[in-house]
Amino acid sequence: MASLTPAIELKRAQYRTQFVDEQLKRLTDGFDAYSIDAITGDASFRLYFRIQFKQTKYILMDVSPEKGSIEPFVHLNQVFADGGLAVPKILAVDVELGFILLEDLGSVHLADIVAQQDGDDHYQALLSWLPQIAKLSPSKWMNPYDAAFITQEMDIFKFWLLEQWLGYSSTNDFKKNWQQLTILLTESMLRQPQVVMHRDFHSRNVMYCKDQGRLIDYQDAVVGPVCYDAVSLLKDCYIKLPVEQFERLREESFCQLFNAGLLSNMTYEQYIEYFNFTGMQRHLKAAGIFVRLYLRDGKSGYLPNILPTLEYVIEAAQMYPQFQWLATWLHSEIIPMIEEKLAESL
Structure with missing residues (x-):
């Protein structure tokens, strides 16, 4: 799967920051500085980032529309949850840009x-x-x-x-x-x-x-x-x-x-x-x-x-x-x- 060009990568990073800013302002009181760090290890085109805001952590899933869609993840999250299965909680979604903000489950598999x-x-x-x-x-x-x-x-x-x-x-x-x-x-x-x-x-x-x-x-x-x-x-x-x-x-x-x-x-x-x-x-x-x-x-x-x-x-x-x-x-x-x-x- 072809990599994104540097120009698209830069624009993607800007969209990512804008999405996180908007969601943290919506979800928290007293919006302040936060850290965002890439998480490696997924065998797919999806990118994951851990966001640290004060004492709270979130996970950001980033799927560039050029590479795929987040719609299956969003819809099947609900299907699995409705079936009584424990899945990550979705906190925010931007289907058009391909971003999902999730609860952070930690790192223990x-x-x-x-x-x-x-x-x-x-x-x-x-x-x-x-x-x-x-x-x-x-x-x-x-x-x-x-x-x-x-x-x-x-x-x-x-x-x-x-x-x-x-x-x-x-x-x-x-x-x-x-x-x-x-x-x-x-x-x-x-x-x-x-x-x-x-x-x-x-x-x-x-x-x-x-x-x-x-x-x-x-x-x-x-x-x-x-x-x-x-x-x-x-x-x-x-x-x-x-x-x-x-x-x-x-x-x-x-x-x-x-x-x-x-x-x-x-x-x-x-x-x-x-x-x-x-x-x-x-x-x-x-x-x-x-x-x-x-x-x-x-x-x-x-x-x-x-x-x-x-x-x-x-x-x-x-x-x-x-x-x-x-x-x-x-x-x-x-x-x-x-x-x-x-x-x-x-």
């Missing part, structure tokens, strides 16, 4: 908690959110997660990671295998009950403010496969759970969805297959996105997550005869090429 403890209680609580998300009212801002969408995501891996980064030349055999893989994963994902899904429900998108979990980054919610959010949370690209904990939590995710009437007569064995197939698609896409962030957006911070993410794919593929070629190909051909690239890039 689920990932930070799990890094210091096993986070089991937190995961148990978050699994209870799965039915709440799934039962949200579909919105016009939620795209259907259909065959075209799934195929487009699969192509992210092929285009960005294989072709653009590794310079991989596809053989006819590979093209046939990849087409069949895409068909099988797509059929599995569309065969599942279709529900509202967050689409990025993982450890960096759950924040804790005053010990209460809050869900963020929900603006890309779609209607799609019922187990997708459970996969995102339990096969996290940034955290790998111990096997015993993962298997126990995966079963709990099944129970939560089943007891909420979202799985019809699905058996746990069928759920596991759906879970594995959905995970393969998600993790191939995610690995491609990490490379895209590096090549297109100049963000190298996600490169170390590529190999752990592809390990999930290998582990799942090894369980099924029809995907043995994928596990072998990734392990013997692609992983060594990635390791060589990482040695050059990091």
